[in-house]
Amino acid sequence: MAATATGPFGFAPAIAVFPLVAFVITLVFGRHLPKKGALPGILATAGSLVVSVVMFAAVAGGGEHHTTLYEWTSGAATSETMVEGIEFTFGILIDPLSALMLVIVSLVALLVHVFSLGYMNAEGETGLRRYYAELGLFTFSMLAFVFADNLLMAFMFFELVGLCSYLLIGFWFRTESAPSAAKKAFLVTRFGDYFFLIGVVAIAATFGTVGFAGEESFVTAAETAIDDGTTLFGFDAETWVTITGLLVLGGVLGKSAQFPFHTWLPDAMEGPTTVSALIHAATMVAAGVYLVARMFGYYALSPTALAIIAFVGGFTALFAATMAVVKDDIKQVLAYSTISQYGYMMLGLGVGGYVAGVFHLMNHAFFKALLFLGAGAVIILMHHEQDMWEMGGLKDKAPVTYYTFLAGALALAGIVPFSGFWSKDEVLFDALAVGLEQPVILAAYAMGLLAVFFTGFYTFRMVFLTFHGEPRSAAAEDPHSVGWAVKVPLLALGTLATVAGFANLAPVAELLHADITFLEFWLDGKYGAVEGLTYHAYHETVAFEEGVIGSETTTMLLSAGLSLGLALAGAFTAHTLYNVPEPSRHTTKLGGAYRVLKSNYYQDEYQVWLAEGLTLPLARAADRFDQTVIDGVVNGTSTISLFGSDRVKRIQTGIVTNYAALLVGGFIGLLLVLGYLGGWFA
């Protein structure tokens, strides 16, 4: 099938192609370009944004787009469900979810490119050509991942995204810590991707297709298999769907830094702050959750898988939030907040709250990009100091940075009416509704709710330490100035972080009975959608019962009030402790818990032990086996062969009578064998 789309969708490939072209141009000519390649990147991402918006508008106009661009191989194997042949293709799927994500990714990428002018170019960094080339490749990979129409293509670009993060985290490769952090990010996520790959193979082998959408998709095939009660590889269909879904989830947990694969993400702060913004808001980390949303129909078939997603999400949300409480580095706080916030998204998706999860993904993209870029601005102001105890009092000296950062912080903490409140509330409400019927989900909900308090606390601890009080160092006394390239992205994202929540004012709609839950309509295919990939369809598939306390409205208000109250309580606690002219650390109050938190629950230690204490001896043993047994067999074979060769060679004596004798002897031998078999002598 060729790409025969007419109208705006014909331009869809351009979204990914623009950054790819920018990558090539920057790589080849970057040295000679003004700004070392920033301009091609900015133009390309701006182009991607424009086309993405066109796609968005086209979907809003009732369109959708699903086409195969290129079939790179096909096979004739018959799958477990008796589908004959399988095709591996590159294709494009543009539906409400991917259109929305395309806009988010290209917008954040554009703003990060612009911000880089102020953060990298103006600061006189070297290696900018490499930086912008990798940024372009990164954007390309993520955009192509987003519009992938099948699991294998998604996997390939998922891996490319991982590679680009590796390159960018290790951008300052001459330092000691950056390459180590890059390697860690690469290895930890690769560990998860290993399961993902097995999952892809399992799904392909089971259903004979890896497509996301349509009648030919593995989602539809899995649904049919469950309905028909088919047995797949010795399991009943639902169990098998759970197993394969969880395998794919391995990749998701790695990329989205969910427990226990979260350890790479705080270290990844070694990369440039702009890269952190991109990784956390729109690309690498977002890729994991996006994949769950992309194949939500599949997970929806398995309540077990959903419950695991929800529980891991809730746990990670709380777990990471507690660690963020004791961090001193401004980027570290943000790193743990990212882990925590993606936990919320997983919680939302896990309880069947597809809209809530995607909503939080969108809002988080904006406010986390904002916070990271804001932190980048703070780092510029502070002459590359990142320790919050060296800051203070920046509020008056950098008002643009302060107010935009504050908007992001309010959104992160979930204070009404900033965007984070609406989406986090929706996640928690959905979790509560399901939790009232499912104890496991209720536990996940409780953890998520508790995390709200910690979120409010660490967010405002960060704000107060950075911007309030008296300056605590010379750098804070006399901050460096920031240019327009820093301010414009901050203002744009600040606005979005403030208002993005209005896309889906579910509680307000409930109260006023107004049809203003636009995102829900959007994802439900009110405008345009691919058959089967709608919130409605998912909601029918998810097998969870939902309960209410009193009525739905009271439940909703209760949930919203509870989370808002906890967020405010957290913020207030931070206010009393740290919003003073000379704040102290207050770490002794935590007692023994402080050390546990500061050491990140010893997660790194046990993972290092896994590598050094377990894997290394195992590898050594395997090596020894290889050296002795395998090599011994190989060497033995060659020794025997050479010895045999030496013997065989001696048959050729050089004496022709011997030859004649051997020849006749051999012939008679053959004659005897054959005569015996043929019974000639009888």
Add this chain to the structure above:
Amino acid sequence: MAVLELPDWMALAPALILAGTALVLFLIDSIEPHSTNRTLLSGTAVAGSLSSLAVAVWFTVAGVGATGIENYGVIDIMNGQFVVDQLALYFMIIIAVVTALVTVASYDYLQDHTYQAEYYSLVVLAATGMSMMAASNSLVTIFIALELTSLPSYALVAILKDNRGSVEAGLKYFLIGALSSAIFVYGVSLVYGATGSLQLTRIATVLESGDGAVGEMGGLLGLGILMLIGGVAFKTASVPFHFWAPEAYEGAPAPISAFLSSASKAAGFVLAFRVFTTAFPLEATTGIIGVDWTLVFAILAIVTMTLGNFAAATQENVKRMLAYSSIGHAGYVLIGLAALSADGGDLVMGAAMMHLLVYGFMNTGAFLFVGLAEYWGVGRTFEDYNGLAERAPFACGAMAVFMFSLAGVPPFSGFWSKYLLYTELINAAADNTVLLVLAAALVINSALSLYYYSRLVKALWIEEPLLDRDRLAQPTGLYAAVIAAAVMTVVLLPAFGPVADAALEAAAAVVA
């Protein structure tokens, strides 16, 4: 094309052209005895072999032997004594190609040689015999063609009269050859005794109908068949009739070694393919002699490839290593006959024929490179070849291609033919343990062969030379032949589609 208007006997043109060329060479020799006009003599021989090649290709393309309305079908000549079909033409092509390469290379090799005209006429006469052998369809014509091939070969091996090795090798070759011929001709008489016929199709008819007393002469017929196999084994240098090969190849001038190990071997195989597919239909013959004759070929294949490769592994002399490798390859091709009893056996045979064609280029090229080394006078052992690549990178590059192709390393043609042979064999071996054993032997031997082939490449390219060499000459003819063979070894791969089709069609036509 106007083949139809030609008389039937013209279908033998590829062989007749070669015969004519030999006569022209004799004529030149009688006008000017002891002529050393290398250009004229070599040129005539090359022209003759190339015309033979051109006509054979033309016939194939025009559709001689192929069925269908536009084609000419199989052409019988002299009451079925000769037959020209796809199989015959395919082998005539192989033989003509090798002859052309060898005669081009001989131009330089025979510099300052006494018996120029004799040399070329003997080569072309032997080629005539091989070409006739491809078309022979009766045990009489086969025997005559066989002797027409063998007798000039004995003389050619011994043509370096002052060289002790050459003369000794010639004598040994002749003695073993005489013994083998005797066995073969005795086999012919036994088969005639059992069936009352010499023409191959008629033998088959007799066996299938069970006319006369043939049913009671199973043992006699079986012994006859076994003796025929002996004759074939001699020509193809298969165990245990291989003893002449290492010494003859080592002692003979290198172009003659190339000629014998490629063209002569191919002729031996066409003989085997022809006789055993036409004259002894499996079921009928098995019914009479009580045993499946493919079993003999399976045993011969395993023993031959194993012995050839194992003996090659530790040779110090390059030419001798190539001689044993050539025995090993005979073992591979024998698989084509061993698999005939299974379903899909015709495909295996087609793959074996394809391997012979590829082998015609890579093995000839390898021996010609040795000829080049002899021309330079660098010595005969692996050590003497050390570091040659520094002085002659092109020729050594070509040699590396030959070695890797012989070992069956991708992407060279030798890999594809061996790969096809292997896969078809595995397909055919679905319920046949003997063939599975054959496949295993093929794999093990191929792996072993990589060892000694790469040893030579290592010597050429990696090792340091033992002593400093002066610049090496670049003889045009030898170089041209070596490079041409190398190019064909590489590009036969893109052309593999048509070549593969030709081989498979030819095999299917004779098996059916």
